[in-house]
Amino acid sequence: MTRAHEWLVNARHLFVLTGAGVSAESGIPTFRDAQTGLWARYDPLDLATPEAFARDPVLVWQWYAHRREIVARAAPNAAHQALARWQSHRRMSLVTQNVDGLHARAGSRDVIELHGNLFANQWFNGCGRCPIDVARTTQPDRPPACARCGALLRPGVVWFGEALPAAALDAAYAAAADSDVCLVVGTSGLVYPAAGLPSIAAERGARVIVVNPQRSDLDHDADIVLYQKAAECLPILLADAGPAH
Structure with missing residues (x-):
């Protein structure tokens, strides 16, 4: 922990990659664990696809509304806050x-969201000229449609x-x-291309630090592995940022 902290303090440019383990500590269930109650009989792999939305847009829209409700109730944890403080300095x-x-x-500023944002919307097979503000719906449990071409909004x-x-x-x-x-x-470290980003950093000479309570596919290429939960480790690891050297 001490050596990792020293590397961070002396870093010219820190690159951070986060995954589901950070959000889990805010009470957000993983992709599959979110399938409870009425949704327990559905496989998320059968809902989170363009084909599923084309087949049953109302079902997919309602499932994402359910996920949005869960996430909206969650709050950033100590790991999110530690990263934001570090970035401020x-x-x-x-x-x-x-x-x-x-x-x-x-x-945190300028966050690069590789997999998009749950609370954003975009057109599904739209005409390419429809702004989001022309979407209309008379039923909140159904995806809004474009008032011009009829395309539906999707998450x-x-x-x-x-x-x-x-x-x-x-980026x-x-x-x-x-x-x-x-x-x-x-x-x-199983989902690519995101899992390949640490290797790109390492190939350019960066030191790699992994924080995860379980072993991951990235451990063997890391310089330091800390088997700890993010919300417990990061406030200590990223403490006393102070002004940059």
């Missing part, structure tokens, strides 16, 4: 696989089978390549 690029927006709510997240947003991915690659310390928090 030092150069840090924050990339997340989470769609809950908790990093921004904690005060602004990346579904299975879809590519990550190019701008976010390019993440550039930040990883420019960093000299990479901090990976709460991710299994």
Whole structure:
């Protein structure tokens, strides 16, 4: 912990990658664990796809409304807050696989959201000329439609089978390549291309620190692995940021 803290304090540019483990400590269930109550009989892999929305947009819209309600009740935890404080004093690029927006709510700036944002919307097969404000609906439990072309709004997240947003991915690659310390928090290292970002940082000479209570696929390439929960570890690891050197 002491050596990792020293690396962070002396970092020119810290690159941070966060995953579901950070949000879990705010009480947000993982993708599959969210399937409770009326939704227990549905497989999330059968709902979070373009094909599912095309087949039954009302069902998918209602499922995401349920997820939005869960996330809206959650609050940033000590890990989110520690990262936001650190960024207020030092150069840090924050990339997340989470769609809950908790990093921004904690005060982090310019968060690169690789998988989109749960509370954003975008058009599904729209005409390309429809602003969001022309969406209309008479039934809150159904996706609003474009008043011009009839296209439906969908959640602004990346579904299975879809590519990550190019701008976010390019920004993440550039930040990883420019960093000299990479901090990976709460991710299994199984989901690509996000899982490849620490390797990009390491190839450019960055030291890699992994924080995760369980072993991950990124451990063998890390310089330091801290088997701890993010909300317990990060406030200590990122303490006393102070002005940058």
